[in-house]
Amino acid sequence: xxxxxxxxxxxxxxxxxxxxxxxxxxxxxxxxxxxxxxxxxxxxxxxxxxxxxxxxxxxxxxxxxxxxxxxxxxxxxxxxxxxxxxxxxxxxxxxxxxxxxxxxxxxxxxxxxxxxxxxxxxxxxxxxxxxxxxxxxxxxxxxxxxxxxxxxxxxxxxxxxxxxxxxxxxxxxxxxxxxxxxxxxxxxxxxxxxxxxxxxxxxxxxxxxxxxxxxxxxxxxxxxxxxxxxxxxxxxxxxxxxxxxxxxxxxxxxxxxxxxxxxxx
Numbered sequence: 001x002x003x004x005x006x007x008x009x010x011x012x013x014x015x016x017x018x019x020x021x022x023x024x025x026x027x028x029x030x031x032x033x034x035x036x037x038x039x040x041x042x043x044x045x046x047x048x049x050x051x052x053x054x055x056x057x058x059x060x061x062x063x064x065x066x067x068x069x070x071x072x073x074x075x076x077x078x079x080x081x082x083x084x085x086x087x088x089x090x091x092x093x094x095x096x097x098x099x100x101x102x103x104x105x106x107x108x109x110x111x112x113x114x115x116x117x118x119x120x121x122x123x124x125x126x127x128x129x130x131x132x133x134x135x136x137x138x139x140x141x142x143x144x145x146x147x148x149x150x151x152x153x154x155x156x157x158x159x160x161x162x163x164x165x166x167x168x169x170x171x172x173x174x175x176x177x178x179x180x181x182x183x184x185x186x187x188x189x190x191x192x193x194x195x196x197x198x199x200x201x202x203x204x205x206x207x208x209x210x211x212x213x214x215x216x217x218x219x220x221x222x223x224x225x226x227x228x229x230x231x232x233x234x235x236x237x238x239x240x241x242x243x244x245x246x247x248x249x250x251x252x253x254x255x256x257x258x259x260x261x262x263x264x265x
Contacts, residue, residue: 003016004079011107026180031253035090035091035234035235036182036232036233036234037075037080037091037095037232037233037234038096038097038232038233038241038245038258038259039080039096039097039099039226039231039233039243039244039245040097040098040099040244040245040247040248040258041076041078041099041100041226041228041244041245041247042055042060042095042098042099042100042101042107042111042183042209042247043055043100043102043104044100044102044104044106044107045057045060045104045106045107045109045110045111046106046110049249050144052248052249052250053248053249054106054190054249055174055247055248055249056082056249057110057111059249060110060111060114061114064114064118064120065257066255066256067096068118070094071092071094071096072095072096072259073091073092073094073095074095074096074097074098074111074120074121075091075092075096075097075121076121076123076153077093077097077099077123077153077155077201078123078153079091079095079221080095080097080233080242081201081224081239083235084224084233084235084237084239084242085223085224086240089119090235092210097123097261098120098121098122098123099122099123099124099125099203099226099244100123100124101124101125101149101157101203102125102126102127102130102137102157102161103124103126103127103130103131103137103138103143103157104136104137104138105136105137105138105142107124107138108138108142108146112146112152114200115151116149116151118130119151119155120151121151121152121156122151122152122153123142123152123153123154123201124146124152124153124154124155125155125156125157125201125202125203125226126143126154126155126156126157126187126191127156127157127158127159127160127161127187127205128159128186128187128190128194129159129160130161131163131194137237138192140194140195143160143194143195144194144195147195147197153197153207154191154195154197154199155191155199155200155201155202155203155205156184156187156188156191156199156201156202157187157205157223158183158184158187158202158205159182159183159186159190159204160183161205162179162183162205163205163206164180164209164213165206165208165209167179171253178226180213180216181216181220184202184216184217184222185197185220186259187244188200188220188221199221200221200222200223200224201223201224201226202217202222202225202226202240203225203227204225204227204228204241206228207228207229208227209225209227209240209241214240214241218240222240223239224239224240224242225239225240225241226243226244227241227242227243227244228241228243228244228246229243229244230245231243232242237246245258
C-alpha cells in the first residue's frame with residue numbers, strides 16, 4: 001500500500017512539474033504567465049508595405065479580427081501602467097495593449113477608422129515638432145478629433161525624436177544634459193497645452209534608454225516609459241523601460257506566435 005501511494009505521488013509530482021515547465025497556465029506557452037501582457041507597437045499603415053515599418057491596413061484589420069475571434073481583451077496602456085504601479089488588480093487573462101509611435105498621418109486615415117469601428121483603445125506616442133509641420137504627420141486638429149472619441153490616449157515621444165546615444169557622443173556633457181531635459185519637458189508641455197490631456201508616459205526614441213535617462217524621465221514627471229524589446233511586459237519590469245513588440249510587415253505570419261509564446265526574435 002505504501003509503495004503504491006509513493007508511486008502515485010511521484011507520478012503526480014512529475015506531471016505537475018512538466019506542466020509548470022511548459023508554462024501551460026491559462027493557455028500561456030513557454031515562460032509566459034497570464035499576467036504578462038504583450039504591448040504591440042505600430043508606426044505606419046497603408047494599402048501596400050511601402051517600407052518594413054508599414055503594416056498594411058488589411059493586415060491590421062485581420063489582426064483585430066483575430067483578437068476578437070479568439071477572446072483577447074484590448075486594454076488601455078493606462079490600465080497596464082496602473083497595474084505595474086500597484087494601483088489596480090492584474091488585467092484579465094489574454095489582455096494586450098496597442099500603441100503607435102511618431103504620429104504618421106496614416107494612423108488617422110487608416111488605423112483610426114478601424115479602431116472606431118471595433119471600439120478599440122490605443123495610445124499614440126507623439127513628437128510634437130512634426131505635428132502640423134511635417135507633410136507625413138498628423139495635424140493638431142486630427143489629434144484632437146481622435147482624443148475626443150475617448151479611445152485614443154496621447155503621450156510623449158520626446159520633442160523631436162533624438163537619438164540620445166549619438167547626441168551624448170556628439171555634445172558636451174552640459175549640452176547633452178540640457179538637450180535631454182528640453183526633449184522630455186518641452187514635449188510634455190506642448191502636448192498638454194495643445195490637447196488638454198495629462199501626459200505622464202513616454203516612448204524612448206529608437207528604444208534607447210539607460211538608468212540616467214530613466215531618472216531624468218522621472219524628474220520630468222513621467223510615471224512610465226516604453227522601449228522596443230520583443231517580450232511580454234511582466235510585473236517585475238522597471239516601469240520606465242517596459243517592453244513592446246515592434247510590429248512590421250515581416251510579422252504578417254507571426255502575429256499569433258507573438259501573442260501566445262512571447263516571441264523574442
